[in-house]
Amino acid sequence: MTNELVVASNRGPVGWSRPDGSELVPSRGAGGLVTAMSDALQRESGTWVSVALDDDDREVAAEHAGGPFDVEAEGARYRLRLLDVGDDFGPYYNEVSNRLLWFTVHELWGAPYEPAGVGWSGDWEAYRSVNRRVAEAVVEEAGRGGPEVLLQDYHLCTAPRLVRDALPDAPLLHYVHTPWTQPSYLQRLPDAMVDAVLRGLLAADVLAFSSPLWCRAFRRCAEDILGAATDGDTVEFEDHRTVVTDFVLGADQDSLEQTARSDEVAAAGRRLHDELDGRRLVLRVDRTDLSKNILRGLRSFEMLLERHPEHRGAVWHLAQLNPSRQDVPEYRDYLQACVEVAERIRERFGESAVTLSMESDFPRVAAGFRRSDVLLVNPVVDGTNLVAKEGPLLNANDGVLVLSRTAGAADLLGEAALCVNPYDVEQTAEALHAALTMDTGERADRARALREAAGRGSPGDWLYAQRELLRATVARRR
């Protein structure tokens, strides 16, 4: 069999669980990436290579001895390869991917102390080893047919170079879903890591990000650190050209709207209506990641009530939070700091002024999106931010979006939203006030523009545009 497509990512499209306690049952993951690739893989032959993330994954990987296997999940058929990377998983995933790389591209470090700068060599060796395993599987699956190779995200930065070395002619695209950072900030990481990450990604024909901001930052890294030459979107390094550009990955609108029409969402909407009790709703929906800026969001709401007493008792701030990485001390401390500010707000302005809800409850989130008067999306920095798109798509209340200008989504939504500097609590408080006091005509105009922009870049369009550019780029190379 000849593959037309080989996809590789840290997390695969299928997960396994034991709903009745005995047999492992596959189920499809959510999100635009899975939707886009799954649709393509129903029409074309291809393999999806991913890393085993938990014991259930590892059990499935062992059944197939790390080789390819077919599986069907919720009507979609896949050929998968699932790689058990053993003891390398912890340092690859927790230390290098989610700590060193994540904190760096989101510029989260507190420079005097972090990163501590010790233990890097061993962790980095594990990351390279996992990337090597993934690249080997990709090369095996690619075979001799010369399929398109689509690699995903910051977990696999060194893999493209290894694939390129084995398959010099392969059409190779790498999509980075996170932000990128400035040269001097990237260079806080060890030299060998920075060099390998940049060289790795520059082995692709197309290197894609979710915003022009991150493309520009990456091109500057290539120039300043590697001495690469840039010409418009193109980076030339060691006789190879890489087009570095952005593709919008929007919300999965069809599945979103289908879910939103469910009875559960209607019931959640009625409960929310009772809780609101005539008040207006300022909503936020986030994983409790350090990059999401929940703390300054709460302080902004506090300052809103402080400066504009007319909103006291008339507005409810609901923060629907999905606890994330609570095994990492910084994440626990951060959530605790948020809880303390929320308590202070309740002491100052009444018990019902603010609610931090820590349960993953999609019907309530969808009902909130539908009903909210203001949606607050203020990450310190974000690759794109899907909440900023899903909210306006479901909203039926001409809700206003207050949005960080440093979220990748601001490139599309910035004109229709009220944009803020996420570090500026005062400015954010005033944006909330402006949103709550905006006249109905402007609200309606902005809501219409938000919906239009948020609907762009369906998963299918996203993938189609990337593959078109990949083919054109490879045709020029040849």
Add this chain to the structure above:
Amino acid sequence: MTNELVVASNRGPVGWSRPDGSELVPSRGAGGLVTAMSDALQRESGTWVSVALDDDDREVAAEHAGGPFDVEAEGARYRLRLLDVGDDFGPYYNEVSNRLLWFTVHELWGAPYEPAGVGWSGDWEAYRSVNRRVAEAVVEEAGRGGPEVLLQDYHLCTAPRLVRDALPDAPLLHYVHTPWTQPSYLQRLPDAMVDAVLRGLLAADVLAFSSPLWCRAFRRCAEDILGAATDGDTVEFEDHRTVVTDFVLGADQDSLEQTARSDEVAAAGRRLHDELDGRRLVLRVDRTDLSKNILRGLRSFEMLLERHPEHRGAVWHLAQLNPSRQDVPEYRDYLQACVEVAERIRERFGESAVTLSMESDFPRVAAGFRRSDVLLVNPVVDGTNLVAKEGPLLNANDGVLVLSRTAGAADLLGEAALCVNPYDVEQTAEALHAALTMDTGERADRARALREAAGRGSPGDWLYAQRELLRATVARRR
């Protein structure tokens, strides 16, 4: 009287104290800036405008009602204006200058929490007000003669625009002694502040930094944030051209060598010899600033002893620290963290392995410079770093310099030093090992090259070069 030169800086060239408890006695400050300007002001007529920093300054300012006065200190004569800025001083100096601007250009913030983003408007108003006071005094002193106006540093970022508005033809130079940062990092500050700082500095004819790194960062800020056009060194914004370039301000070699020949330094050298007791000396000399990276320096020394047991008992790490800003909690906590690592090193490798000395003791510092086998200068980032120059100039032991590549001084000294990524403890430990095991021929070659490079940019040359460029730039403008 017509001035040929007007200088303005936060701290003036003269301080006052009461050595015998009664009368205020003036004394000259130290440093290259004071040396350079003082020499010029003995030959040319001019005024130095500065801010009253303490009660003694304020008393002197009141005596002259904020107007100009003449004073003689240690053989140099000055015409000064000392401005008592009242309650604006705290927010201008502590909050905006030393916190918001200093932390930002040194990229020290821990993004999830800092800066908190509250209380900015009032502090910023005070900063602008002090800059207005300074600019007004500069304009008064400039009179109608059209003298050269030389403004200094990050305390006075908005003053150049005010001077320019009043004196459209004035030859205007601003020197920034700190590093500069990338656009996205600068934009963590409030929009109004960023805008005013950039526009303020771009009112100068020449904007000078201490390293090409900071010039490039500034030019990118002007491009990305203001949409200014750049062409080589020149930034064009609103029909005005500013040359943004770097000038090396080296050590004040003459006065340094004179002090080093004193009996006190000789005595300190004998005491150091006894303390060393045949061991080799790894020295660091720093203010305890968060940017100086003392903590990772200590961890690097710890890792050196861990990985290379041959240095245990054979090397002494002396950190000669000058406590700085200990009224700021972050600075106290940081120093405490350093003390704890030093204690751990002593527990692991013996009581005499490391000494943190917290006294300001220049004879001991000079004796250390003279004697050290390795000088460790590893700031996370630094405008230039004078220790990296003074050390090699005084060293008589073919000492090796281990230097952060992100210190401005690395531009000149980088080839002769062993350069490190200041975040990389492992790399720094290995650089210390390489320095301690370097053969004598290479040590001598590098020491010679260090001395040659460290001697460049005498205060007089530094000022001369700036004024030459200023005149040429103004001639082109006219």
